[in-house]
Amino acid sequence: MRNITKTFGSTVANENAQLDIYRGEILAILGENGSGKTTLMNMLAGIYYPDSGQIYYDGKEIVIASPGDAFSYGIGMIHQHFKLVNVLSAAENVALGLKEKGRFNIKKVAARIRELCDQYGFELDPEEKIYNMSVSQKQTVEIIKVLYRGADILILDEPTAVLTPQETEKLFRVLRNMRDAGKAVVIITHKMSEVEELSDRVVVLRKGAYVGDVLTKDTNAEEMTNMLVGHKVTLEIVRPEPVNPKPRIEVKDLVVRSEEGILKLKNISFTAKSGEILGIAGVSGNGQKELLEAIAGLQPVESGSIRYIRDDGGSDELVGRDPYDIQRMGVSLSFVPEDRLGMGLVGSMDITENMMLRSYRRGHTFLLDQKKPHSVAEDVVHDLSVNTPNLETPVRRLSGGNVQKVLVGREIASAPKVLLTAYAVRGLDINSSYTIYDLINEQKKQGVAVIYVGEDLDVLLALADRILVLCDGQVSGIVDARETDKYEVGMMMTRLSKKEKEA
Amino acid sequence: MREKVHEPLFHIVKRKSLNWYRAWGIRILAILIAFALDALITTMVTGLNPVGVYGAIFKGSFGTARKFWVLMQNIAILLCVSIAVTPAFKMKFWNVGGEGQILVGALATAACMILLGDLPTAALLPIMIVASIAAGALWGVIPAFFKAYWNTNETLFTLMMNYVATQLVAFFVIVWEVPKGAGQIGIINQSTQNGWFPSIGNNKYLINILVVAALTVFVYFYLRYSKHGYEISVVGGSEKTARYIGIKVEKVIMRTMALSGALCGIAGLLLVAGTNHTVTTSISGGRGFTAVMVAWLAQFNPFAMILTSFLIVFMERGASAISSDFGLNASYADILTGVILFCIIASEFFVNYQLIFRKKERKED
Structure with missing residues (x-):
């Protein structure tokens, strides 16, 4: 790819970007949010069309105007969000959109899938329905779908974001097999450790432009980060000692059922303390969401109690109250939900209007106070250095990191006593992630009880004071983050240990 | 593999944002285009002078108190x-x-x-x-x-x-x-x-x-x-x-x-x-x-x-x-209104998206 430029309106996603992909090599593309990694790859996969620039394949200039064109050159992309039909089986999903001559024969498709599985070391049952599959199995289906179409160049957009360490290892093994079979593999990632472990070569993008291209074995995390950010940064998460921790939230025998009647949380008990970060680890979908929503008053609780312990030692029951009730009780509870634009913010509203969400009820008149939220918005934009054209920009137009800063900024602006965060840095680049860690640490120092649901175990281990591991809606253990390691937690995530009752 | 390289003439891109006056400019332009189109249709179908027809429409609305x-x-x-x-x-x-x-x-x-x-x-x-x-x-x-x-x-x-x-x-x-x-x-x-x-x-x-x-x-x-x-x-x-x-x-x-x-x-x-x-x-x-x-x-x-x-x-x-x-039946006016509405609705597409024509640039070698 040469001199590729792509703009969206006034935003330049890629500017004169270039990239070489070789067969039999795993290439990692590293870049911050909005540095144009995904856009560049989308142009290769035929989703977008470049404004200018050329793409060469085996030395010849080609035009990729549609995903169909991309496939004809053997380029296949596995997106971050899977594009599968839930009610169909794996084989049926693979067969969708195939234009093979002759009668349609699902058995033949399934047989070919089994062949591919054996060849590269996948584990997959082609007859299984998608809705019965785990995230990692769905990802496997996506990869097979691309391989089935004869792809020689596989592009994976942040493939490990949703996997456990064990699943990640498995994926990496498969990718290495593909490389050894002569295919070109491209992975887009933020995670340094993965680049080091998996890739042969790294391309770094910054602000849409190509920064450099190094062999992985000749570089290290420090150097790559410097290339990435453009200046020197230190990769360390500080963990201040908790100051005077006191119980703040006490959860006892909590049972939650989803709307479909599935048991999501089974007898959860734990205590979150002020001035402490309680990390929650677990494969996504094991009850983290329900747990936080239950505390925030958004999830109907079947049985059990959630008590908020006030400074004077008295306590209030939170079960059975909605968020507004909780606010009126004087419980200052902030919640940064997983689905930022779907739940925490209104995408079509601007920053000021989003700041009002928590506070608009203030005042006794019928009319809104728009002045105070405006100054809060100014403060948040300034303090957290939110990158936005102005305060009137709808938040959905901001990049992921900036959206998160707006949300976190609003939630801590109310000086909370309890801060719940779900995947606070998901999809955020290194710089933004560290900003968020700092903000969370700042809250901890001020005596806030922080409950931090995370997916990156390295971060959880470095940031949290204690880690509660959820598995299948149960607490499989609460461990001291200073004394455990990734593999112990990883094992607890997939298997219930006997340590349950300890905490 | 294809022999010749066919580049698409243009592609469609979402606009980031548009000043309100430019957005309204596009909409007004759409209405003007609609009137011109209506005039064209009128002349072609009925042979009447479109200015006269517009005059009648105007008089029909504002003609008397x-x-x-x-x-x-x-x-x-x-x-x-x-x-x-x-x-x-x-x-x-x-x-x-x-x-x-x-x-x-x-x-x-x-x-x-x-x-x-x-x-x-x-x-x-x-x-x-x-x-x-x-x-x-x-x-x-x-x-x-x-x-x-x-x-x-x-x-x-x-x-x-x-x-x-x-x-x-x-x-x-x-x-x-x-x-x-x-x-x-x-x-x-x-x-x-x-x-x-x-x-x-x-x-x-x-x-x-x-x-x-x-x-x-x-x-x-x-x-x-x-x-x-x-x-x-x-x-x-x-x-x-x-x-x-x-x-x-x-x-x-x-x-x-x-x-x-x-x-x-x-x-x-x-x-x-x-x-x-x-x-x-x-x-x-x-x-x-x-x-x-x-x-x-x-x-x-x-x-x-x-x-x-x-x-x-x-x-x-x-x-x-x-x-x-003019002895045209009322449905004819519906056609004219339809053209105008169509243009207004279509203009929203251009308010939100723009066409980018690929710049002609030669390869380096």
């Missing part, structure tokens, strides 16, 4: 219905039941005028106002209630409520028909004029226009500056977010639809007490649906709706003029 006031009155009613459906639409509640809500408001007004016809206007009017508002609000709240608690489809529900309202009116038309067997109510209280809106100066439509003007300002401020208006935007933007901050979504849906229905009810009141002094099944004249278009074209800004409702009423009035002046 009476025509002008009829035009203003029609704009007022359409505007009233448009601002009525707007709060619901801002909440993403697809209220296509404006028609039914107008009808029940009109029916309630007529019922008061007929049953309490002996009361003087001063006493009758407040009762009519309350009755029409209550009827419209009720018609709006019923689908809202089912939507809020059982998540029924509000589009179908409000649509069905239209038919119920039409049949209700048809039933009462027979009950109250004058004379028996006429199949229509006729002018209510013709001699006493009880319950009729008084004329201001010499103008019998002025009250309608003033009422709607006041309501338009009210709806604008309600949506833009009140806590309720803010809640509507939040529920419309994301129901989950609304619940997350503790807004009772069910309550907001019902409250907003009550308002929406009440405003439609007022439109019914204006039609019966201010304009027609009778009620028929076709009294709303499809305004419940036209209003959806008016509101949408104005991007749910009540003040912009003054313009969009003017455009539509102006074309409708002009249509009847050219059908009589």
Whole structure:
């Protein structure tokens, strides 16, 4: 790819970007949010069309105007969000959109899938329905779908974001097999450790432009980060000692059922303390969401109690109250939900209007106070250095990191006593992630009880004071983050240990 | 592999943002293109001079003082219905039941005028106002209630409520028909004029226009500056977010639809007490649906709706003029209106997207 430029309106996603992909090599593309990694790859996969620039394949200039064109050159992309039909089986999903001559024969498709599985070391049952599959199995289906179409160049957009360490290892093994079979593999990632472990070569993008291209074995995390950010940064998460921790939230025998009647949380008990970060680890979908929503008053609780312990030692029951009730009780509870634009913010509203969400009820008149939220918005934009054209920009137009800063900024602006965060840095680049860690640490120092649901175990281990591991809606253990390691937690995530009752 | 490299001529890109004046520039340009297209079609199909046809349309709307006031009155009613459906639409509640809500408001007004016809206007009017508002609000709240608690489809529900309202009116038309067997109510209280809106100066439509003007300002401020208006935007933007901050979504849906229905009810009141002094099944004249278009074209800004409702009423009035002046039938004007609407709607595409023509640049080697 040469001199590729792509703009969206006034935003330049890629500017004169270039990239070489070789067969039999795993290439990692590293870049911050909005540095144009995904856009560049989308142009290769035929989703977008470049404004200018050329793409060469085996030395010849080609035009990729549609995903169909991309496939004809053997380029296949596995997106971050899977594009599968839930009610169909794996084989049926693979067969969708195939234009093979002759009668349609699902058995033949399934047989070919089994062949591919054996060849590269996948584990997959082609007859299984998608809705019965785990995230990692769905990802496997996506990869097979691309391989089935004869792809020689596989592009994976942040493939490990949703996997456990064990699943990640498995994926990496498969990718290495593909490389050894002569295919070109491209992975887009933020995670340094993965680049080091998996890739042969790294391309770094910054602000849409190509920064450099190094062999992985000749570089290290420090150097790559410097290339990435453009200046020197230190990769360390500080963990201040908790100051005077006191119980703040006490959860006892909590049972939650989803709307479909599935048991999501089974007898959860734990205590979150002020001035402490309680990390929650677990494969996504094991009850983290329900747990936080239950505390925030958004999830109907079947049985059990959630008590908020006030400074004077008295306590209030939170079960059975909605968020507004909780606010009126004087419980200052902030919640940064997983689905930022779907739940925490209104995408079509601007920053000021989003700041009002928590506070608009203030005042006794019928009319809104728009002045105070405006100054809060100014403060948040300034303090957290939110990158936005102005305060009137709808938040959905901001990049992921900036959206998160707006949300976190609003939630801590109310000086909370309890801060719940779900995947606070998901999809955020290194710089933004560290900003968020700092903000969370700042809250901890001020005596806030922080409950931090995370997916990156390295971060959880470095940031949290204690880690509660959820598995299948149960607490499989609460461990001291200073004394455990990734593999112990990883094992607890997939298997219930006997340590349950300890905490 | 392909031999030749075919580059697409252009591709489509979403615009990041557009100044309001450029956006309106595009829209106005669209209307001008529409007029030019209409002129072209007119010359080609009928051989008439398009300038003459446009002149007739203009005269049909503004030609005489009476025509002008009829035009203003029609704009007022359409505007009233448009601002009525707007709060619901801002909440993403697809209220296509404006028609039914107008009808029940009109029916309630007529019922008061007929049953309490002996009361003087001063006493009758407040009762009519309350009755029409209550009827419209009720018609709006019923689908809202089912939507809020059982998540029924509000589009179908409000649509069905239209038919119920039409049949209700048809039933009462027979009950109250004058004379028996006429199949229509006729002018209510013709001699006493009880319950009729008084004329201001010499103008019998002025009250309608003033009422709607006041309501338009009210709806604008309600949506833009009140806590309720803010809640509507939040529920419309994301129901989950609304619940997350503790807004009772069910309550907001019902409250907003009550308002929406009440405003439609007022439109019914204006039609019966201010304009027609009778009620028929076709009294709303499809305004419940036209209003959806008016509101949408104005991007749910009540003040912009003054313009969009003017455009539509102006074309409708002009249509009847050219059908009589040139012996073209009224459908011809519908074609012209259709072209204009098509252009306006298409212009939204260019407000949101732009075409990028690929720059011709040579390869380095």
